[in-house]
Amino acid sequence: MELWPGAWMVVLLLFLLLLFVLPTLWFCSPSAKYFFKMAFYNGWILFLAVLAIPVCAVRGRNVENMKILRLMLLHIKYLYGIRVEVRGAHHFPPSQPYVVVSNHQSSLDLLGMMEVLPGRCVPIAKRELLWAGSAGLACWLAGVIFIDRKRTGDAISVMSEVAQTLLTQDVRVWVFPEGTRNHNGSMLPFKRGAFHLAVQAQVPIVPIVMSSYQDFYCKKERRFTSGLLFGIFNF
Ligand SMILES: CCCCC/C=C\C/C=C\CCCCCCCC(=O)SCCNC(=O)CCNC(=O)[C@H](O)C(C)(C)COP(=O)(O)OP(=O)(O)OC[C@H]1O[C@@H](n2cnc3c(N)ncnc32)[C@H](O)[C@@H]1OP(=O)(O)O
Numbered sequence: 001m002e003l004w005p006g007a008w009m010v011v012l013l014l015f016l017l018l019l020f021v022l023p024t025l026w027f028c029s030p031s032a033k034y035f036f037k038m039a040f041y042n043g044w045i046l047f048l049a050v051l052a053i054p055v056c057a058v059r060g061r062n063v064e065n066m067k068i069l070r071l072m073l074l075h076i077k078y079l080y081g082i083r084v085e086v087r088g089a090h091h092f093p094p095s096q097p098y099v100v101v102s103n104h105q106s107s108l109d110l111l112g113m114m115e116v117l118p119g120r121c122v123p124i125a126k127r128e129l130l131w132a133g134s135a136g137l138a139c140w141l142a143g144v145i146f147i148d149r150k151r152t153g154d155a156i157s158v159m160s161e162v163a164q165t166l167l168t169q170d171v172r173v174w175v176f177p178e179g180t181r182n183h184n185g186s187m188l189p190f191k192r193g194a195f196h197l198a199v200q201a202q203v204p205i206v207p208i209v210m211s212s213y214q215d216f217y218c219k220k221e222r223r224f225t226s227g228l229l230f231g232i233f234n235f
Pocket residue numbers: 045046048049050052068069070072073104110123124125126129134135136138139142144147148149152155156159160175176177178179180181190191192193194196197
């Protein structure tokens with residue numbers, strides 16, 4: 001099929017437009033910068049997941065695959081100029097199952113989480129994440145535990161099963177007890193699953209707090225700058 005000669009002109013014009021418009025928006029509009037950065041963040045994770053899937057698939061669904069995801073995600077903080085400072089990591093019990101509880105501000109939590117994620121540790125995630133394309137499949141292969149928040153009974157059954165296997169399979173579980181993202185500077189009342197889990201399995205709870213992102217990131221204001229500190233405290 002022959003392409004209409006004028007079509008090349010249109011393509012060229014569009015290309016030039018993008019070449020000038022995108023950098024102009026990037027430098028002049030903080031909101032546009034926010035959207036580009038978030039779009040790249042999600043897109044990059046989806047792309048990395050495509051690379052991770054065949055490597056993880058060799059083992060099948062296995063918590064050891066989380067090491068692969070972690071290694072593949074660690075560089076993202078450099079792309080975004082985010083310095084992650086970890087304090088008190090020595091408080092992690094050395095070699096036993098436990099439940100990590102942590103605050104949940106945004107999907108950027110993934111960066112802090114990957115920085116300190118202990119070996120054989122799997123997060124509990126909302127079921128919808130399973131359908132997030134390649135990222136969902138990569139999470140499944142790495143043993144992420146999915147729960148349906150709308151069906152409390154089902155979620156409790158899943159967590160009770162986890163309590164039973166925590167000790168036998170020597171795994172740690174990472175729970176965001178607020179149950180959803182919360183970026184308003186305070187913490188939401190905790191859901192109780194993480195605590196039932198720890199009591200049922202008779203394992204310690206390890207609390208982790210990621211400091212507020214307000215200095216460099218605010219979804220409401222569409223603001224996402226870089227170079228600012230992002231601390232993690234474990235006490
Ligand atoms: C290289 C490429 C990589 C690509 C891959 C990308 C990513 C990298 C990989 C991994 C990272 C993944 C990161 C994922 C992060 C995802 C974060 C989230 O999805 S957060 C949302 C999901 N999490 C949660 O919801 C937290 C857990 N929730 C709970 O624990 C809840 O308690 C609940 C079990 C869901 C129930 O919630 P509900 O709203 O009903 O409220 P309550 O807590 O008040 O509970 C009601 C009632 O039930 C009792 N209860 C609760 N749990 C139990 C239990 N286990 N056993 C017995 N009873 C239980 C509770 O006590 C209440 O009763 P009562 O009022 O009588 O006390």
